[in-house]
Amino acid sequence: MITTSGLLEVPLLSHVHDSSKSNASLSYLQAVDLEGNHIKRIPAHALRGVRADQVSLNYNLIEEVPPHAFKNAQISKLSFRGNTKLRKLDPLAFAGNLLLRQLDLSDTSITSIPTKGLEKLEVLRIEKTPTLKYIPSIYEFQQLERAYLTHHFHCCAFAFPERHNPARHALYETQKAIMAQRCGHGNQKTTALTRKRRAMERLSPILLANTQVLDDDSTATTSEEYDSVANDDYFSDTGSFEYDDQGDFHAPVNNTSIQGVAYECGNFSLNPRKVECTPRSNALNPCEDVMGWSWLRASVWFVVAAAVVGNIAVLLVLLTNHTELTVPRFLMCHLAFSDLCTGLYLFMLAVVDLRSYGEFFNYAYDWQYGVGCKIAGFLSVFSGQLSVFTLTIVTLERWFAITYAIYLERRISLTAAAKIMIGGWLFSILMAGLPLAGVSDYSSTSICLPVESESVGVAVYQGSLFLTNAVAWVTIVVCYVQIYRSLGGGGEKYGGRGAAAAAERRIANKMALLIGTDLLCWAPVAFFGATALAGVPLVDVSHGKVLLVFFYPLNACANPFLYAILTKQYRRDLITLIARTGKCNWLVEKYKLAATPPPTAHTNPSAPAPLLPLVDYHRSQSQVTKENGEALL
Template sequence: MMISSIGEFLLPRKLDDRQKKHTSFWISMWSVFDFLMVLCICIVQLSAKGAVTNTPCTIIDNCCVRNMTNFWKHKTELRCSEIQIIPVVNEIIHVLLEYNKIHVVENWAFNGSEIAKLSLRGNYLDYLSEHSFDGILNLRTLDLSHSSMKVLPTSGLKSLEILRIENAPSMTVMPSVYLFSNLKEAYLTYSFHCCSFQFPAKHDYSKYEFHKEGLQTPSECVQSKENNNYVNLVTDDFLENGYIDYANGSEEEFFNEPTMTNSTQDIICGNITPPTMRSDVKCWPQPDALNPCEDIMGFYWLRVSVWLVGSAALLANVVVLTVVFRKNFNHSVPRFLMSNLAFADFCTAIYLLLLAYEDLVSSEKYFNYAYTWQNGVGCKIGGFLTVFSSQLSVFALCLLTIERWYSIRKALYTNKMTFASTVRIMAIGWVYSIVMATMPLLGISSYSTTSICLPMDTARASGMCYVFTLLAFGAAAFVLMLFCYVQIYMSLSYETRHAAKGEASVARKISVLIGTNFACTAPVIFFGFTALLGYPLIDVTKSKILLVFFYPINSCANPFLYTILTASFRREAFSTVAK
């Protein structure tokens, strides 16, 4: 009747029959369309499964809230709706606000809402207020993955059971695990954050002490507060014996006692039922072989050894560089090569001391510093120094060995290694070393893979080829030095090696040089190749002993074997001190 009256109102009073029929046709079509619209609205209101709406709101205002609460009682999904800010919102039950443009979540944004799952996945989340999630009733699942969030506000998350913060690289600090009372599963970005659930005391000692106070013995827990009045929670039997005596009908009386439903209990000095241990939380990604939950050095004796080896290498190579640069090179090839070797070993000593200092600072709680260290400038500098120094040292050692081999085997030849040719060859070594040390900074492998800042990332083909090149160069250099020293040793006759004092000394020095190079280089190359082929024989904890202790011993031994223990160097050192 309403539609027909509207039609009569709209029609002119004087219409011919043809016009009336035409108008009646459109009025009938309008009635059918109106009926279909009413039917669709009823179907949507009766639907309990929810639907997706692309609300053009940039802010969840009252209009949007009415739409959500009226049509989707059990699930609200506003995906890709270009929402930017969430102010205070009421009466929302289940919210999925994924892949919008939300930058800010205001304080008490969901106050009074009963939300089982809240998903802000794929938003910016530049600013989360301290009380963004406060006031939410029975929140069980929170998803903040794929965001730029830096800090996770913990207020209001005590009932949380599942936490997802995957692919959120800006969040580098994990709040104390004791702030999540009921957490069962955590899906995080970094594996070292999962270490906080395994070692909560090391993660946040102050919160651990506060939590431990709540786990005191039953004899210390006497009172609770209910409506500002103190009442006894336990009986004398419980205080004296540590348990409740249910004999003589006390069990029936105990279980028939009315429960307290409308008040809050504050345990003054302990909990009757201890909360779930934080180690029971299932956390991903798990700490792997490259990043276990341990300190940088892993062993106390290794920590002391690194300080000793690094300090000795630093002092010895400083002495060599001081004496060499105080004297003119005089176009001496051995002196020039020894200065390059000393500088390379000096860089290795700096790397060792840098690791030792960071290990000292982060002792017993390294996973709290893991992100800052492994992704910071210090680790990149340390990684660059160790790769640069190791390659330059190997290059200089090879040239020194070749120069000695050429001087002995070709002693009668006049075309020996000239100073100019040695400088050109050594310049190639410098370029090669700098290029190899720079590659991980450009994305080929990475210095951030492990706590000792070595490029051990072989997930991609480029990283695998890079590590293979380093190992192959070291293996080829060792074989070359072994060949040259064996030939030098064999050039001495049996009688000369054992009778002549000077020649016997040379033979012993050659044996020491070969032995130290083999002991420091061969294990690293062997275990490196096995790991590269997919059959690692030792884990990272044991490989640190090789990479941080045995391999750098060369940096401490080289100054003595090649320079300090020689008679000519001692004479120059005495003359330098005398001046």
């Protein structure tokens, strides 16, 4: 034990088992503890040939493990925990160590792990190591029983080896079929030898070789090193040591009389091997693709098409029109841009789902911890907040325009609207940028939303998102109710006339549609989000993806049609744009004929305009206000 002593290099320990000593074959170390020093490198021969129950190199400054660093060593437990600078493990770093049962690489910076020399590994610990990108196939760890990892998708890879590494799984299936045929039709000699083996003490199992099928009179091997050291002092019939189930030394059993076939068949099983792996898949990270269901995978493309095409059409017409920029047109541009960002977010998810179909856990690291997921998450939160803010301002602007129709000085000016939207952009960028700064995390799920609430700060952040949507929706409902009341509330002001009643119904239907789409978009997401925030989640991520595809982007799909494309002003701007191109003249002429009103006394100067009573004059003024309100809606 040389701990916290400023040691700069692993001392040469191979001489501890010098072959010149008479009792060298019996000597072994219980532990080699070099924890808490300043070790930066492992010399090539420092730990070769060492026999020890456990070797601890924890909390040092090791940056790399060289090839064959433990060649011909007998080490049961090896730990590199806390070497935060350890980034590289040579593919042959553990080659030659035939008895390694437990390996701890937790709290390091490795990106991959080798498999050579880890065939007998039973316990693997790689916790608090977010840099680990790829985990080898479970077939490379032939005796692995427990794995404590950092990422849930690595456990998913162990659970679905046929998807994780199809080529290795196909090889395993071929080998299994051959072994089933051999062991199922073995002769009496093989059966007797198998029973004899089972009656003996447990030997270290040697499973099927990676690419080799052995003959009946051969011995199964698992690594090249076994051929080179199987006959040396470490595995001789007398004087050497092996490990039992607890990782301690014991005298080996003489197995020279057991043939290879009996040895293989005694360890052969048709049942798939299960590994106890953590962290297991949970409600936030199930072992499934990004979209989960096939019908959801197909539906998302329709949603993306509606959101992207609709909002691009609105922006194209509004930005290319050379007429005077008004407040409604200015606000519509911001609303279309925010909804377009939502469509782009869903498009990114759809592309990743299509690319990683059937094997997402092989792409999960690059997606969830890469730039792509951060961009998608930022777009999602930014577009949601900016869309909610803009919808609220649009509603307030309509309420001002209709309620104070006579008082032009009370309208929202373009300068005031610009200042308000600057505030909305800053607020939206702030809320979308907080997860990038460490408040919550976009990498917690495959859909890149900040859904985990592990601390009070994160809970406050998520609660503010829900509160913003709630306040916005209440404001929109109140404003539209006030607008409806100011426009007559049912036609009573017009004596129940048919035209007025029809106008009221059209306005009421439009308001109900606007409020209804907002409610369908925000209410389900807010409700299930609030329950999850309160610690009582009613829906997991698998089912929450339905909310993501069908409810969350509802406004992004409906807003360009409800607020722009289906309005008379948009159609007028579109026809103007088409007329400037000089094409589709028939469509322009058709629109002019449909939009030209029939001649009346007001349009014909020769016919004098009839005088209206004072009461009818006030009614006509109210009707104009009402028509203006209908046009705005």
